[in-house]
Amino acid sequence: MNSSNTPADLSGRKVAVPGGTGAVGEGVVRAYLAAGADVVVPTRTQERAEEFRRVLGEAATDRLHLVVHDYTTFAGAEQLADEMERRLGGVDDVVAPIGGWWAGKPLWEIDEADWQSAFVDLATAHMAVARAFVPRLSPRGAYVLVVGESAVTPIPGSGLVSMEQAALSMMRQVLAAELAGRQRVFTLLLGPVATRLTETGEPDQVTAGQVGDVAVAASAAKEAGREIRMRGRAEADAALALLRDPRPAGTGPVLAVSTMEPKRERRDDLVEVLAELAEQIRAEPGCLHYSVHRARGEDDGRLLVIQMFTSIQAFSEHSAKVAGQIPRLGALLATPPEPPTLFERLPLGDDTATEHLPA
Ligand SMILES: NC(=O)c1ccc[n+]([C@@H]2O[C@H](COP(=O)([O-])OP(=O)(O)OC[C@H]3O[C@@H](n4cnc5c(N)ncnc54)[C@H](OP(=O)(O)O)[C@@H]3O)[C@@H](O)[C@H]2O)c1
Numbered sequence: 001m002n003s004s005n006t007p008a009d010l011s012g013r014k015v016a017v018p019g020g021t022g023a024v025g026e027g028v029v030r031a032y033l034a035a036g037a038d039v040v041v042p043t044r045t046q047e048r049a050e051e052f053r054r055v056l057g058e059a060a061t062d063r064l065h066l067v068v069h070d071y072t073t074f075a076g077a078e079q080l081a082d083e084m085e086r087r088l089g090g091v092d093d094v095v096a097p098i099g100g101w102w103a104g105k106p107l108w109e110i111d112e113a114d115w116q117s118a119f120v121d122l123a124t125a126h127m128a129v130a131r132a133f134v135p136r137l138s139p140r141g142a143y144v145l146v147v148g149e150s151a152v153t154p155i156p157g158s159g160l161v162s163m164e165q166a167a168l169s170m171m172r173q174v175l176a177a178e179l180a181g182r183q184r185v186f187t188l189l190l191g192p193v194a195t196r197l198t199e200t201g202e203p204d205q206v207t208a209g210q211v212g213d214v215a216v217a218a219s220a221a222k223e224a225g226r227e228i229r230m231r232g233r234a235e236a237d238a239a240l241a242l243l244r245d246p247r248p249a250g251t252g253p254v255l256a257v258s259t260m261e262p263k264r265e266r267r268d269d270l271v272e273v274l275a276e277l278a279e280q281i282r283a284e285p286g287c288l289h290y291s292v293h294r295a296r297g298e299d300d301g302r303l304l305v306i307q308m309f310t311s312i313q314a315f316s317e318h319s320a321k322v323a324g325q326i327p328r329l330g331a332l333l334a335t336p337p338e339p340p341t342l343f344e345r346l347p348l349g350d351d352t353a354t355e356h357l358p359a
Contacts, residue, residue: 018077
């Protein structure tokens with residue numbers, strides 16, 4: 001296992017990066033080369049190949065295999081995968097930062113040419129690469145899709161991008177369900193990225209290099225595939241730290257669940273106190289979630305309290321803070337308040353769940 005700031009050593013790994021010549025792809029290619037991997041970058045034109053070699057400069061070592069080849073059709077992707085197996089002896093990982101940005105029209109103004117280029121061509125390229133490479137990946141490898149935040153947030157005037165990126169996001173989920181743990185499939189969901197093509201990066205923007213570092217860490221990690229959101233630097237740093245140094249059991253977020261049985265006709269008073277406490281508890285730095293529930297359709301009776309804290313330490317600090325409130329709550333309860341039952345999350349095959357419960 002890596003310590004949290006040591007880059008992985010992927011010497012001997014064979015990695016394909018279709019779309020690697022692009023703005024985001026450059027960071028991915030550099031990161032895998034720096035990690036010692038053999039990196040295959042297909043590109044559809046000779047000019048693009050030459051330009052990309054110039055862009056990489058000294059980073060273009062003999063472990064970079066830049067090939068002019070159309071990988072965006074089913075047959076083309078299949079040929080590329082065959083050739084990679086023949087020449088390098090197999091495929092371990094694929095990272096697919098294929099495609100770019102499109103903007104300009106609301107959906108009702110697009111024509112067939114827009115639809116073809118911004119949706120069909122890109123979706124076809126991703127599908128072609130996935131179907132050719134996924135069955136050939138080695139068990140230690142990972143398939144990493146790169147998408148934008150537009151996959152989950154509609155951007156007026158860029159609807160085709162949102163729709164195509166949402167389709168890719170679902171493609172990962174379908175692949176993960178169909179593979180049932182046999183291969184790891186990740187999505188890196190990015191906000192705007194600072195790249196060689198951007199004039200000035202905002203300080204909080206993720207860089208193409210960070211995208212590469214997270215992809216490398218996902219390849220090297222043992223953890224199941226999932227969606228990794230990195231819409232700003234803080235999320236990217238957190239994702240990288242977690243991939244490089246997964247927390248051992250018992251140190252992750254804690255879910256605290258308790259029930260309260262109000263005295264007859266005192267439930268409204270109890271809810272009032274809980275509402276007042278909710279504000280303080282949600283403001284605690286370690287609190288991820290606090291909610292109170294009643295049985296569906298019941299105006300009286302038991303309440304269920306669900307709280308989530310970043311760690312057991314944060315939960316202990318919270319318990320100390322609210323200890324003074326117990327007599328006040330106890331006065332409204334039919335049975336003495338019980339300490340909550342604590343739960344921690346089990347790592348499941350495809351851990352796609354959102355990080356937090358909705359607040
Ligand atoms: N740049 C950002 O700020 C940003 C932000 C969020 C998400 N993303 C996501 O990151 C991925 C890559 O974006 P990018 O900015 O690096 O794009 P880019 O600079 O345009 O590069 C994309 C690469 O994809 C390849 N490609 C294959 N089929 C293509 C097609 N039909 N149209 C366009 N390119 C095609 C091209 O490689 P060849 O021509 O060499 O074959 C190209 O170099 C996309 O999924 C994008 O949504 C980017």
